[in-house]
Amino acid sequence: GENVEQHPSTLSVQEGDSAVIKCTYSDSASNYFPWYKQELGKRPQLIIDIRSNVGEKKDQRIAVTLNKTAKHFSLHITETQPEDSAVYFCAARPLRPNTGNQFYFGTGTSLTVIP
């Protein structure tokens, strides 16, 4: 099955700096890559996603890049703010028949933005 690795597990940045979180995946059938943000005690919420026919996607201060050849994708947060502090999860979805849109999650990155 799919194996998703995520690094780093913890990340501290100064407010206003950029943060980068990297994930690798193993299954070449994966074609959808969402990123979730989870604040303490809350549910994971989708912040951005990318499909395999796109190399980069941006939404205000958040961007995701995908390198299909190398099987890795990254989340970039620019001009970080204290409210960006949370745990971020990447995921990969192999597109296979009758597998119910299964996601395989990374182990998470705890981001702390220091004011």
Add this chain to the structure above:
Amino acid sequence: NAGVTQTPKFRVLKTGQSMTLLCAQDMNHEYMYWYRQDPGMGLRLIHYSVGEGTTAKGEVPDGYNVSRLKKQNFLLGLESAAPSQTSVYFCASSRNLAGGLGDTQYFGPGTRLTVL
């Protein structure tokens, strides 16, 4: 539109007790999922369902059973709880993949379960 809801929010069980967690969604989604979240291990899929009356095993199904009698509900059962099942449980739902749409999974608020 409440999205995905879960009951209860918290529960404490003794070893060997049983319980059922309820997930409900009002988005008319075909697919539903149960995950467990443990520190440092991300979200791991327990069971999932691609439609009413169907269920399938995920990555960590042992010790759990599920049922999807109605499209909007997905139940997770623990027949004989063990301390190793102490975790936060999340339900999620998504549309089916017809035409390549409906990829996103939407999560419920979670149930924190402690087994003593």
